[in-house]
Amino acid sequence: MRTATAATAAVVEPGRGGATSTRRGPTRRGSSAARGQGLWGWLFVSxxxxxxxxxxxxxxxxxxxxxxxxxxxxxxxxxxxxxxxxLRNYQDLFTHDGLTRTLFMTSLRNNLYYVLLVVPLQTGLALALALAVNRRRLKGKGLFRTAFYFPSVTSSIAVSTVFLFLFQSSGAVNSLLKWVGIKGPNWFTDARGLVWVVLGGLGLVDPAAPPAALADHGALGLSWWDWLSGPSIAMCTIIFLVVWTTSGTFMLMFLAALQDIPEAQLESARLDGANGRQVLRHVIVPALRPVLFLVITLGLIGTWQVFDQVYVMSQGAPANTTLTPAFLSYGVSFKDAQYGTGAAISFVLLAIILLMTGLQRLLLRERDAGGARVALTRRVRARVRTQRQAQDQAGRAGR
Incomplete structure (x- = not known):
């Protein structure tokens, strides 16, 4: 006789003595309730x-x-x-010789140097500030945290306007440099690349007379001299501004992650003989890997989309050395009425952001947590053991 219903099902599971266990299956009432909850969920989020x-x-x-x-x-x-x-708009950006490709490649070069400098600097500074304000013996932690975070909540337009006055040829920055015997540049009108300025100051190259091998050859519409010039002096002011204003936000992210690290884990590393640098490298930084991924991702997205600082401080000048793809897309669309080209620049920028985000996700991918902790402990102990052996050998040699 058939005794099972739609609401129950007998399941024979291997066990002691071949015992049979009865498992209650999903009922019509339960499934209808689940469907009702799903409908209400979609209704609330609609x-x-x-x-x-x-x-x-x-x-x-x-x-x-x-x-x-x-x-x-x-x-x-x-x-x-x-x-x-x-795809002609995209072809004009990469393959067709002309002003459009030259401007686009110039903006990519400027933004690439901007990203390479801003993301490491703001990440390193944010981590250093978080470590500083997370110390137990530090007095006035709230005051320091507020002071470090304050630039992040200030309007970027207001901060950019203040920096315009600070970095004028007769501004406060050049006045301070004059006190120490340094003649400051005209920050917002200096189009020289930082790499050639430094190498020229060391006497290795002549910025006014670039080598023919670099000036006469290039790729994608720009000479190698232009590609390798580094950020301009004007772009360096924007870099300094952005690092100063964004480090406070990332400091709070690192600070929250630091407070979640178990104190027992840090004490265990110290008892094994690890010094402060070893604890930072082998314990703290691995524990901050998820937050580090978040900070770098947000930094990449923000730096490739930089617009407001460029709009207020330079608008691409001098000589297009502060031009960025985001500002170029705006100018081409709303000033030159070439909306197709402007939209194509935006989607190329989107592709670059997705590519770089995926790349750094691959580099910072998570590994097995248990195996990572075991390997971490072994590395710390092996390193401490090696240092102790070296100290013992040095002491014996001294005797």
Missing amino acids: PMVVILGLFLALPVVMALWVSLLNWDGQSNPFSGAADFVG
Whole structure:
């Protein structure tokens, strides 16, 4: 006779003496309740889904379509009035000789140096500040944390305006440099690359007479001399501004992660003989790996999208040495009415951000937590043992 119903099912599981256990399956009432909860969940999140769809997903799709058009912004891009050019806007950025490619490659070069300097500097400074304000014996922790975080909550436009006055040729920065016998440059009008300025100061190259091997050859519309010049003096002021204003936010992230590290783990490393540098390298930094990934990711996204500081302080001048892809996309679209090219620049920038984020995710990927802790302990103990042996040998040799 059939005794099982839709609500129950007899399951025979191997066990002691072949015991049979009865497992209650999902009931109609339970499944209907689950469906009801799912419907209520979608009902509650539907306003946000609609808002994100209308103001985020839909504009992205529209911009992608515009990047395939030759559109001046005066007509409906979906009516057929705009010329469909396919991938020609993207080809103009990479393969066709002309002003568009030159400006785009110049902006990529500027932004690449900007990223290479800002992301490590702001990450290192934020970690150093977090370690400093996390000390137990530090007095006035709240005051220091507020002071370090204050630039991050100040308007970037206001801070950029203040920096314009500080870095003028007769501003406070050059006045301080004059007191120590250094003649400061005209910060916002100096287009010289930092690499050639430093090498020229050491007498290794002549910035006014670049070698023919670098000046006459190049790639993607720029000479090797331009590619290797480094950030301009004007761009260095923007780099200093951004590092100063963003380190406070990342400091709080590192500080929260530092306070989650078990004190027993730190004490164990110290009892094994590890000094402060070894504890930082082998205990603290591995424990901060997830936060480090977050900080670097946010830093990459923010630095590749830099716009407001450039708009206020330089607008690409001098000689396009502070031009960035985000500002170039704005200028090409709203000033030159080449919305297709501007949208293409935006999507190339999006691809660069996704590529670099994926790359650093690969480099900072998580490993097995248990195996990592065991290997970490072994490395610390082996390193301490080696140092003790070296000290013993040095003491014996001294005797």
